[in-house]
Amino acid sequence: xEKKDDxxxxxxxxxxxxxxxxxxxxxxxxxxxxxxxxxxILRVSxxxxxxxxxxxxxxxxxxxxxxQAQENG
Numbered sequence: 554x555e556k557k558d559d560x561x562x563x564x565x566x567x568x569x570x571x572x573x574x575x576x577x578x579x580x581x582x583x584x585x586x587x588x589x590x591x592x593x594i595l596r597v598s599x600x601x602x603x604x605x606x607x608x609x610x611x612x613x614x615x616x617x618x619x620x621q622a623q624e625n626g
Contacts, residue, residue: 563589575620586620587613 563571571589574582587594594616598608 572620572623575617576623578621583617587616590616 571582571586575586594609594612598605598612601608601611603611
């Protein structure tokens, strides 16, 4: 039985494709990764002493920068 907050499940291959797309700044891949981690982002944002919108924006920005930095590292 699925819980209401269950996150979508994707295969490892699909996940790797999304990461590769995000590394190359593919907007669709970046949006799909953000959507995949949306619940985690919202959960973590509660522990940041910023307005919710600012905390979420900061987490998303850092997340995408981390992914894109892997291309250079």
